[in-house]
Amino acid sequence: xxxxxxxxxxxxxxxNDEEQSVFHHLNFTQTSSGREWLRYFLSTPLETxxxxxxxxxxxxxxxxxxxxxPVKISNGxxxxxxxxxETAIDALPSHPNAVNTFIYQITNASDYSIAKYSVTHxxxxxxxxxxxxxxxxxxxxxxxxxxxxxxxxxxLQRPDIVDMLAYKKSQPLSAIKILQYAxxxxxxxxxxxxxxxxxxxxxxxxxxxxxxxxxxxxxxxEVMVSDEPKLSATQLFHPLLQTPVAYDIDLRKEHNFxxxxxxxxxxxxxxxxxxxxxxxxAHIGMAVPAKQxxxxxxxxxxxxxxxxxxxxxxxxxxxxEVQRIKNTIEKISDGKKWLIxxxxxxxxxxxxxxxxxSTTVIEGLRKMSNALFILSTHLYEIGDxxxxxxxIQFRYxxxxxxxxxxxxxxxxxxxISNDRLGYLILxxxxxxxxxxxx
Numbered sequence: 001x002x003x004x005x006x007x008x009x010x011x012x013x014x015x016n017d018e019e020q021s022v023f024h025h026l027n028f029t030q031t032s033s034g035r036e037w038l039r040y041f042l043s044t045p046l047e048t049x050x051x052x053x054x055x056x057x058x059x060x061x062x063x064x065x066x067x068x069x070p071v072k073i074s075n076g077x078x079x080x081x082x083x084x085x086e087t088a089i090d091a092l093p094s095h096p097n098a099v100n101t102f103i104y105q106i107t108n109a110s111d112y113s114i115a116k117y118s119v120t121h122x123x124x125x126x127x128x129x130x131x132x133x134x135x136x137x138x139x140x141x142x143x144x145x146x147x148x149x150x151x152x153x154x155x156l157q158r159p160d161i162v163d164m165l166a167y168k169k170s171q172p173l174s175a176i177k178i179l180q181y182a183x184x185x186x187x188x189x190x191x192x193x194x195x196x197x198x199x200x201x202x203x204x205x206x207x208x209x210x211x212x213x214x215x216x217x218x219x220x221x222e223v224m225v226s227d228e229p230k231l232s233a234t235q236l237f238h239p240l241l242q243t244p245v246a247y248d249i250d251l252r253k254e255h256n257f258x259x260x261x262x263x264x265x266x267x268x269x270x271x272x273x274x275x276x277x278x279x280x281x282a283h284i285g286m287a288v289p290a291k292q293x294x295x296x297x298x299x300x301x302x303x304x305x306x307x308x309x310x311x312x313x314x315x316x317x318x319x320x321e322v323q324r325i326k327n328t329i330e331k332i333s334d335g336k337k338w339l340i341x342x343x344x345x346x347x348x349x350x351x352x353x354x355x356x357x358s359t360t361v362i363e364g365l366r367k368m369s370n371a372l373f374i375l376s377t378h379l380y381e382i383g384d385x386x387x388x389x390x391x392i393q394f395r396y397x398x399x400x401x402x403x404x405x406x407x408x409x410x411x412x413x414x415x416i417s418n419d420r421l422g423y424l425i426l427x428x429x430x431x432x433x434x435x436x437x438x
Contacts, residue, residue: 001045001283002300002331006324010305010341011276012240013042022277025239026286028211031075033197034204041205045283049297052223055206055285057142060220062203062210068135069207072128077121078197084118085190092186096179105175112175115182119173122185122193123164129200130156130165136203152199155192160184209286218287221278226296228253229337229372231279235291238274245410246291247271251372255393257365259386260376261417262397267410268376269305271397272341275374276303279339299336302328305343318348325361338371345377355379359386366392383416 008014015021023042029035046052062069089111093100105112133149133156141149156165160181167173173181185193212218216239224230231251237244245267251258262268278288282295304324325345332338345361346354359382365373366389386392396417399408427433 001047001280001298002302003045003280004302006306007276007301007303007341008043010303011273011280013277013280014039020240022239022281026208026212028208028215029204030073030207031078031201031204033078033201034208037201037205038208041209041284045280046285049223049225052283052285052297054142054144056220056287058145058206059210059213059285059287061136061138061141061145062207063214065135066207066210066214070128070131070135072124072131073200077125077128078200080118080121081125081185081193081197084114084122084186085194087114089114092183093179094183094187096176096183098176101176101179104179112179116173116178119178119181119185122181123167125200126156126161126164126196127167129196132200132203148199148203152196155196158189158192160189213287216289218289219292220287221282221290221293221295223282224294224296226337229256229296229298229339229370231275231293231295231339231372233275233278233288233290233293233295236274236278236293237289238270239277239289241270244274244289247274247412249275251374251393253369253391255391256369256372257362257389257392258374259362259383259392259394259416260374260396261378261380261383261394262376263399263417264378266397266399266408266417267412268397269343270410271412272303272305272343272374272376276301276339276341296337298339299334300331300338301341302331302338303341303343304328304345305341316348318346321346321348329365332368332371335370340365340371340373342373342375345375351379355382358382362386362392363389380416380418 011022012020013022015024018024023039026042027035027038029038046055090104090108092115093104096104129152133152136145137149156162164181213220221233229252232249234248235246236249237246249258260268260271274289278290278293279295279298279301281288282293283298283301304321325342328340332340346357349357358377358379362375362382363386365371365375366386369391383394387394394414394416395412396415397408397410398413398417
């Protein structure tokens with residue numbers, strides 16, 4: 001799936017303030033390296049239905065055994081092993097015996113302490129990894145998971161590793177054994193050790209995705225191979241809201257354009273982002289915030305939500321809106337399947353100009369049957385002229401005012417809103433009173 005940096009930012013998949021990001025919301029990793037793999041997974045949409053289903057099945061498999069996930073491996077454990085390879089210490093005896101071990105302990109006391117500490121953590125790591133492979137092993141595992149388990153099992157068959165796997169903490173390691181293991185880990189197993197850490201980090205990222213699915217009660221969507229774009233969902237909601245309102249949506253070739261209206265703060269932007277996020281999460285193999293969802297495999301996802309001006313280049317807000325629309329049209333003219341999200345088109349010009357520009361763009365875009373569109377606007381006046389087109393759906397968010405109090409129910413309804421509540425908001429916030437007292 002093609003997705004650009006602007007769309008990533010619009011959907012808050014990543015955010016400068018990390019706590020406001022989807023990444024932070026889904027992060028239940030136990031290691032720093034797992035966290036980076038989760039970041040990679042979230043930034044890399046999958047290009048085939050087969051890969052999406054395989055990732056879904058890996059997450060489902062982890063979900064089925066998450067309560068048995070071993071606790072021996074911590075972020076500290078991984079960091080100690082990595083630092084052991086980075087820390088300069090005097091050469092370890094290649095064949096430790098009573099004499100050279102005693103000499104090493106006396107003449108290199110600090111290095112011996114590092115070796116002992118690192119060996120202890122390495123044993124915890126390989127034992128925890130071995131336990132995890134036992135928990136995950138199943139003849140019905142997806143191919144990728146089978147390959148991971150097979151490779152780990154192969155690496156754990158080295159005699160020294162087998163010896164470590166049998167070690168019990170009730171039997172303290174001798175100094176000779178510590179130096180034997182340290183020499184093996186440092187000089188004969190470095191690449192394999194780093195490979196095992198990388199493998200565990202990937203599994204840690206999958207584990208995080210699985211825990212997020214369980215914690216937030218997400219569902220796994222059905223992603224289909226289709227010549228036409230399709231997207232339908234029930235009880236879909238925005239994952240970052242504490243008390244979200246759920247929506248139903250159905251877009252397909254016959255009605256591929258959703259014309260969305262409603263007052264400020266009524267929920268238009270939240271709805272658009274919720275659809276975009278669920279579509280994106282589906283394409284990384286993740287479960288989605290909805291009761292159920294079916295969609296075609298999309299070739300691209302583009303948004304036009306948070307357009308800004310560029311003072312340095314002397315580009316106005318309206319100019320950048322035009323450029324974004326132009327670039328979008330050029331990209332989606334390739335005949336591939338796209339989901340296009342547009343929030344408040346042409347805010348950067350006067351109402352009459354915006355109405356004419358918006359109508360022109362909508363009448364052009366709605367001809368593109370290879371794409372699905374959701375477009376929100378305050379310009380409800382242009383809606384009547386668009387009713388002649390059978391592929392345009394009309395939805396709105398209702399807002400009511402009682403005794404100058406705004407009531408938002410965030411329910412998506414069929415039709416066009418003509419709410420004009422800007423002055424009421426201005427009055428409610430006390431701006432009118434302040435101005436009258438000047």
